[in-house]
Amino acid sequence: MLKYGSLFLLGSFATWLSCCADPDKQTSTSIRPNILLIAVDDLRPELNAYGKTFIKSPNIDRLAAAGTTFQRAYCNVPVCGGSRVSMMTGIRAGYKRFLFHYAQAAIEVPEIATLPEHFKKNGYRTISVGKIFHTPADSEVRAWSETPYRFDHHKLEDGSWSDKGWQNYISEENKAIAAQNSRGLAWPWEQPNVDDSTYLDGIYADKAIEYLKSFKESKEPFFLGVGFLKPHLPFNAPKKYWDLYNREEIELAINGKFPKNAPEQAQFNWGELRSYHGMPQEGPVREDVATKLMHGYYACVSATDALIGKVLTTLEELEMADNTIVVLFGDHGWNLGEHGLWCKHVNFETALRAPLIISGPGVSQGKANGIVEFVDLYPTLVEMTGLPAPDHKLAGTSIVPMLKDSTATVNEFAISKWMQGVTLIGERYFYTEWHDGNRNRTARMLYDHKTDPKENTNISELKENEGIVQTLSKKLCQNLDEAYWAEASGDYSHRLHRNY
Secondary structure: OOOOOOOOHHHHHHHHHHHHOOHHHOOOOOOOOEEEEEEEOOOOOOOHHHOOOOOOOHHHHHHHHHOEEEEEEEOOOOOHHHHHHHHHHOOOOOOOOOOOOOOOHHHHOOOOOOHHHHHHHOOOEEEEEEOOOOOOOOOHHHHOOOOOEOOOOEEOOOOOEEOOOOOOOOOHHHHHHHHHOOOOOOOOEEOOOOOOOOOHHHHHHHHHHHHHHHHHOOOOOEEEEEEEOOOOOOEEOOHHHHOOOOHHHOOOOOOOOOOEOOOHHHOOOOHHHHOOOOOOOOOOOOHHHHHHHHHHHHHHHHHHHHHHHHHHHHHHHOOOHHHEEEEEEEOOOOEEOHHHOEEOOOOOHHHHEOOEEEEOOOOOOEEEEEEEEHHHHHHHHHHHHOOOOOOOOOOOOOOHHHHHOOOOOOOOOEEEEEOOEEEEEOOOEEEEEEEOOOOOEEEEEEEEOOOOOOOOEOOOOOHHHHHHHHHHHHHHHHOOOHHHHHHHHOOOHHHOOOOO
16 A cells, blocks of 8 residues: 555644745755656546445555545646646746647746756756647756657657657557558557556556656656556557446446537537548547447556556555655546537536546545635645745645645636636636637526536526626636736637647
């Protein structure tokens, strides 16, 4: 059983409070805690630790049992590049900033020190394995002590990056289909009888373990980012993980219809899935296809869980767990047929809510129900390690109080953004507005999670909700500053370069 937050909790907690949490009390002999940041692509809270008892995720579950599991954690952008850049800079999306999967901190906000860069500047050895930023080129030199270890993107002779290879097909059938398809997309699933180290995620886990072993001999504190690709499409996983689930027992989403009275701006065509071989170009997928997609998603969750277990077990065997803060997060949610939708790219909770688990010295054990957003991670890790604050203003709030006491709250709301839809996430209400470049509201929607937790009926236009809508709209707009609106009318194209 992992030791995080258990046997050593009281002693480590006192040490952390007296030294690590107060930069002024740090001395040259103080041992700063290490950081193990585990990113999982497209992971929604579809885990045993989040009440999904049919999911086989024993390793994430034991990490959750040893630390704080945040039940209401929200990404700031429901797309991988934008979400990661927002989290890594500690600032939210702008009107045009951080909106795409290829968002890059080094291009869109080059003046800002990212989270690993800040740790590097303060004496940490910073290493990236797998998918941490969306593209390896992002902050490559500034953030990391070594070139990121990654094979799902490839550096070309001209210095740019190619994203070919991330599908990582193993089966001969999929390889043949991909060879005939200009986009290289074959079936959105496969289940070969191979071992854990065959796919890229298995290679990344093995490399992370190598780094942990090397850190054991080093006196430098480390910041190790380990990014797993699955359960991102395609749902490729060794057969043994597919075998964990009985497809006949898989239940489709009970709310497979688009929400009543929701505006057209909230709709999208989930082109990410449609780009795969055999998927319909319009309309819903057949029920048997939907069931197989869900089966593949679950298999990939379990496959990734097993790899995470290997990394965490190594950390403990090397006796470094007592001084390592472990952060595990999914970069955003994912639709599994809810509202008739697949993938992310929407302002519904299914795309905005994601897992966040933190364990390590000084972290209490429990489930926190307070609202947390991913921009909170930057100030939290800075406080936990006793580092000075970065030069730029952070949008988030340290959630250290929640790590000491899971019943504590620090945020009244979270803010998430997809394209021009901005969502204010409160204790009870989810409120979204869409704006044009002149600050005019073009659409809105409101869901009451007390009476409609699945977000099946938009109630923003009901007369009895006028007061609630006015209050939420005012609060939302108060958090969109002049810099946000300046992007709407200004030329931002020079900060949106896609270099792969």
